[in-house]
Amino acid sequence: MILLEGSIMKRMFVLGALLVVGGLSMAVAAQQAQTKQVIDVQKVADNYYVLTSSTPGNDATFSGGNVGVFITNNGVILVDTKLAGWGQTFLDRVKSISTKPVTTIINTHTHGDHTGNDDKFGTSVEIIAQENTKTNMAKMDAFKGDKAVFLPKRTFKDTLSFGSGNERIDLYYFGAGHTNGDAFVYFPALRVLQTGDLFARKDAPRIDRANGGSGVAYPQTLSKAVATLKNVDTVVPGHAPLMKWSDLQEYQRYTTDLLNEVQTARRGGKNADAAAASINLTDKYKGYTSEGVKAAVQAIYEELGATRTR
Ligand SMILES: [Zn+2]
Numbered sequence: 001m002i003l004l005e006g007s008i009m010k011r012m013f014v015l016g017a018l019l020v021v022g023g024l025s026m027a028v029a030a031q032q033a034q035t036k037q038v039i040d041v042q043k044v045a046d047n048y049y050v051l052t053s054s055t056p057g058n059d060a061t062f063s064g065g066n067v068g069v070f071i072t073n074n075g076v077i078l079v080d081t082k083l084a085g086w087g088q089t090f091l092d093r094v095k096s097i098s099t100k101p102v103t104t105i106i107n108t109h110t111h112g113d114h115t116g117n118d119d120k121f122g123t124s125v126e127i128i129a130q131e132n133t134k135t136n137m138a139k140m141d142a143f144k145g146d147k148a149v150f151l152p153k154r155t156f157k158d159t160l161s162f163g164s165g166n167e168r169i170d171l172y173y174f175g176a177g178h179t180n181g182d183a184f185v186y187f188p189a190l191r192v193l194q195t196g197d198l199f200a201r202k203d204a205p206r207i208d209r210a211n212g213g214s215g216v217a218y219p220q221t222l223s224k225a226v227a228t229l230k231n232v233d234t235v236v237p238g239h240a241p242l243m244k245w246s247d248l249q250e251y252q253r254y255t256t257d258l259l260n261e262v263q264t265a266r267r268g269g270k271n272a273d274a275a276a277a278s279i280n281l282t283d284k285y286k287g288y289t290s291e292g293v294k295a296a297v298q299a300i301y302e303e304l305g306a307t308r309t310r
Helices: 002-034 084-097 131-138 145-150 218-228 245-267 272-278 293-303
Strands: 041-045 048-051 067-071 076-079 102-106 126-130 154-156 159-162 169-173 183-187 192-196 234-237
Touching: 041 084, 048 084, 067 084, 067 183, 076 084, 126 131, 126 169, 131 154, 154 159, 192 245, 218 245, 234 245, 245 272, 245 293, 272 293
Parallel strands: 076 102, 102 126, 126 154, 192 234
Antiparallel strands: 041 048, 048 067, 067 076, 159 169, 169 183, 183 192
8 A cells, every 4th residue: 555655656756757857848948949049140341241130129139249250361350259148159150150260359348248258269369459448347257267368468548450451450449438448440451440339329329437438528539530530431330230431420420419418408407307308319310219318318417417406
């Protein structure tokens, strides 16, 4: 009796365990199907590709910022490295474009959706960033302890050029904006400019004040870029499809208007929320969204040292 009961119990337990395991594997399979990671590739030139799928909002499809893949004789140069959770998909995608080793990573700025896989290509890879970005990266958990070896070893203040002929790359820092270390990456032979998140998309900029970003400096910084750079046809923004030089010029005007509108609203006694609600730039700037306006206005108010609360 006892034995029989025991064996029934055991059978029931085994059956239950099988159900649990079966249920689990179905759940895992469903999750895998749901989160199958896809990174799209856009060919811009024979030796330059952009890895997209970079629009935030949906965690299942957002892989991080646009990545430039520049193929040189010696190896592959990456501009940014997407989100850490996309490491294997990202590595596979890079390999599908070129089997040459990755020799260099340029980080446009500190954020984890642009630096997430800096550690996936070995310690011999040269990582390059603006000097303030290196300082910002050193504050991130992702670059602490053992991972500190993946902090940029080569930095620059205003400009840095390397490579020659068709493989030349020019890096520029024009001042604070999205952060205090945003690099523009220019490929003269291709007439391509990667802007990182200083020009992320056609919307109000995200101003990361904790990392030295400035909505007040933003229009001047872009103005300097627009005045300095020449011979750009293709603009690769941080988080949107490819654009043209005229789009960057327009973005400079947009950030100027945004700052002016905020200053006018503030002088008129509006608080940040009221200011944000009153600002409409999408009539003047076709194709723009205003999802980022509220946060940008708040950041500018903080920067201007707003004391008004009503
Ligand atoms: Zn960013």
